[in-house]
Amino acid sequence: MAEHRSMQRAALLDAARALLSEGGTEALTFPALAERTGLARSSVYEYFRSRAAVVEELCEADFPVWAAEVESAMERAGSPEGKVEAYVRQQLALVGDRRHRAVVAISASELDAGARERIRAAHGGLVAMVVEALGELGHGQPRLAAILLQGIVDAAVRRIELGAAEDPSVVTDCAVAMVLRGVRG
Template structure:
């Protein structure tokens, strides 16, 4: 029986699974989703390639798990930024800033790497779940502002973030871009009072 490096077999399996997900994430952060193969992931974790199949049935399942596990990091950072804001309008501004900080700091590389991957269509479900979790604090702030359609508004405001993300990825100045995206977002909130 192989040695385990955890208190129980279940803990060992969870530890190995997390290591495989981290290895896949690392490969994605390097910018090329095609490099995420069971062989490459196994090599990074020190496992045999066939051992990866004990944890994931195929590459799509592994990639979907990478996407799912990324969402809590985004949400935590967004909620942390929003928690220091004085009111709902300031929380919306913090939401925009937090996401752009995440992009600036490289957290968006996974999405970039996966964009053109042949398995991207399969990953849409995992990405949709992740986006719903990311939008939740924005929806809450919009509800507090009295928005009668907060989920719709949140998706539209996310459009500012998406456009700013593309601009950042094209080399635009972070400070100027972030400031403008926040200004536009906050200005748009005035229409909720009409």
């Protein structure tokens, strides 16, 4: 029985990822989850109390994988500047990834305070990855610079997700250039 519940929960999470990827937050509904998984709508509520609970679990499952991919890209870089560039490029490369969409799909305001805090802490762990590289580049306030750098990444993510007129590679190159010029300054 426990194995069956675990499989159903995994199927619901996969369906949620697909719905978010295909249609954004509006597409993530319990009737849509039920339809995708073949469960009754009432059965979906046995696994999750709300849409926010679905998103919270997706974030808990997917954010560490996403962060590990960013960290791995940074480790492959040979220099502090290369690590900063990898940090930006890898995050923007993940914009189309279903796991990434799940992490950013629903605004934090739809989550309860505990969920927002856990997600904020995970996000803080991501920002912490680049602090050392910024320090190695001689930045006087590497933590503050890392937070601001992440703001550039977040703006680029939104631009790419909007399907802006620019090609995603143009947005990425522009974000990298802004970050590296700012870091050098």
